[in-house]
Amino acid sequence: MEVMGISRIFGIIxxxxxxxxxxxxxxxxxxxxxxxxxxxxxxLTKDTLWYFIxxxxxxxxxxxxxxxxxx
Numbered sequence: 001m002e003v004m005g006i007s008r009i010f011g012i013i014x015x016x017x018x019x020x021x022x023x024x025x026x027x028x029x030x031x032x033x034x035x036x037x038x039x040x041x042x043x044l045t046k047d048t049l050w051y052f053i054x055x056x057x058x059x060x061x062x063x064x065x066x067x068x069x070x071x
Contacts, residue, residue: 018058
């Protein structure tokens with residue numbers, strides 16, 4: 001039986017955390033405040049953008065951790 005390394009476990013946790021942040025960003029972008037700002041051409045709020053940026057960074061970092069693990 002093979003034991004998972006700490007980097008692989010951390011990568012899996014980071015991956016699902018990043019997906020949760022991306023889902024939170026999608027949910028926040030559908031709020032009334034963001035809908036009005038997008039309609040007026042102002043764009044998304046800073047909080048919503050940070051959800052997307054943080055989620056994408058976490059997913060990419062986790063994929064790097066999962067792919068760079070020893071076989």
